[in-house]
Amino acid sequence: MSSITTSAPATSALAGLKRLADADKSLWLPISVVIALSAFFAVSTDSFATVRNLTAVSGQAGTLLIVCLGATFVVLLGSIDLSIGAIVLLVGAASVVLLNATGIGFAILIFAAALGAILGAVNGLIYVFGRIPSFVVTLGTLSVFTGIALQILDGRAIEYNDFALEAISIGQIVPHLPNIALWSLLAWAAVVAVASRTRFGRYMYIIGGGEAVARTSGVPVKRHKVYAFALSGLLAGVGSILAVARLGAAGPSLGSDLLLNSLAAIVVGGTSLAGGTGGPHRTLLGVLIIAILDNGLNLMGVSQYTQMVVKGAVVVAAVLISQERLKAVIIK
């Protein structure tokens, strides 16, 4: 890893990466994909490796990251949350209307988080107590939440009139890093700590790895499943208000790209859809891959339609690779 051109901070960053990747060897794959993609776009476009562009990328990735963090726990359980894009839309629409009607200012953050958590808990409760696959539950609520949101918006984009709110997303406490990216990185650090250092985090792995074992060992499985969905909703709510603050309005297309992008980021990061392996630390890498891919392809002038093809293929390929790895473990 010693290169004559790298500066001191770069080498120490690399050393830190290496420590992390040594702890979990399979981390090398997403890390090298991030590096390879960055190198490719830096060489093939003039504008990718500019501060201006990277600031824009981090702003775009911020919403995706914060929304994916909670959903990672749901995937870790072996379940799936298809409705987070719809939660983002509904929370965004309701928040904007409430904000314009009452002028509660920053308290809207609490409202958004609470509404998100409630919507997520609804998913979780139906899933757990109705014994319906989470895929079906969240596919249904995806439609319900979207429908309610579009009724609130009446099909139009609604701007908010409290301009101070903007600062929470596009202000820059750290130069060149939009606040939305800063908050999402802090949220990431907190969620990684939750996953590795708390009972809740451990239970996510255990329930995903062996639900029957969890049950016969006295783990309150149902309760923790509901918690995971509520957390997923809560973080989607927070992500929603940050996205609205960044865009200046809530429109019908808010969150529409999150359905594929969130699952893509989680899976590409290396959290298995089968549950029990992976974790939120990996989701950061997945989000980077998806965000860089989106941005780079845009800069190269690749059409939206082709981008859809590429991203879909990336998701399927990521699942294929992770399955290969699982098989390898079993054979050994």
Add this chain to the structure above:
Amino acid sequence: MAPAVSFSSSAFGPIMTAHRGDFTGPAALVARGLTKRYGASLVLNDVGFEVGAKSVVSFVGENGAGKSTLLNILSGIVRPDGGTVEFNGRPYLPAGYGEALSLGLSRVFQEQSLIPNIPVYENLVLGHEHYFDRIRQFVDHRAMIAAAERIVAEAGIDVDVRRRTDAYDFSKRQSIEIARACLAPLLIAGQASPLVLLDEPTSALDRRDEEAFFALVSRLKAFASLIFISHRLTEVLAISDRVYVLKDGELVADRLASDTDEAGLHGLMVGRERDADYYHERRQRVLAPAAPAALSVRGLSSSGEYESITLTVHAGEVVGIGGLLDSGKSALGRGVAGVEAPEAGEIALADGQPVRPKITDLVRKGLGYVPAERLAEGIIPSFSVAWNISVAGGGDVMASRIGIWRNRLETTTADRFVRELAIASGAPRQICSRLSGGNQQKVVLARWLSRNLSILILDNPTRGVDAGAKEEIYGVIRRLTDAGVGILLITDELLELIGLSNRVFIMLRGKIVAEVPAPAENKPAERDLVALMLPQSDSAGVVPAFKPVTESFPLTEKAA
């Protein structure tokens, strides 16, 4: 690897005359050097045997001796790591059960493999559907029904093949399954000399159905060869020509049924007479009459599983529960542990206060539960030893009040038990799938030993565990009772049941039918316990699944 040599051109040709008295023809199936290992444990080691044409060969052995693995290899479900098989003179290595079926082998599985929501006739022709295809895609149902009716008529079972399979009770479904395995190859596929594998076919049958089953076997012997597995040695001796004894994956004896008896077979199976020291019987605690209760259960019921169960386990006592597979003893264990909450009744632990029968609550009050299915419910194979041990501690020991996980305590705990129980992983970070069955089971035990237990429920704690680890597990159980923990032991292994328990309850169809004291100096005999487990043929409400047979098959004395 022996080259595949053809013994004879036809299984029926009278090329070889009967040898050793009982055999009527050349070998239908010859296996040599069969070996299978799962990870570190060798489940079959260089096993070779012969099945004579038109004869019945039995395999006997304790649980985990390798009988089911052997049948899995023959039926193409498991691939051997070494060895050759010849079937009717040709090399035989099926890639799946479908291929085995097409080569003339069929099997009655230990667990029922009938599909419940389709008509009986579809189950009877399952795997042979292609004989009923018209223009490839359409199925000739009328021909199917006709073939199915021939099978049930030949087997002498009274069922309407057009009815849904789940309209019949367990015993009758078992009869249907046996009829399918025995007769479908002959009547549908037209195989002249099929081989039928019977894996514990009679464990779910009532006594009168059993007699009909034996009559069917004797009819089948006219054209088929059979491999039979059963724990009931009387049955084995009554229907077999030849008996092979498996022990810990090795073939330890090959006897003609006429040359041996039950006691002899039993001695060969366990490799010893019931050895008191193996179960540490001297360490069995003699309880004071006023010993405090560790668990009391009153009127526990769950419909279709168990009914009005009342029992007490005292501190330091091992209470065993025995019974047939369908006796409801495992379901009772799940109920008492609160894994599946019972519908009625009361459970109290050491403090005597009734508790909600939910495992999350019971675990925090000092209950532990070791399930029978180790790989499905006992351990998470892809997780480390340390994680598997700490699973049950999340509610109290392993996490602080606000839910911070105690990673350091987890590592030291795992370290301690890896050493104390000699878990052969060496390291707490070892992945459990790499451990042998015995070591995996020690990990499950460590999960509960690391907690402050007052009662431990064990469901078949030594299933699929090698002999050495078994003895260590028995040692752990005695250590727990020394510390005043009550043990509720549910097991299919009779010797274990007798050897470990202070008292034994026998369950039959969901009810406790007997309580047998088992003090160290006066252990009950296996025979007596077995007699209590079996349904009495004159008991009310038993409808014979078979039509009455005119000549009843001799059960107790061997066929001449």
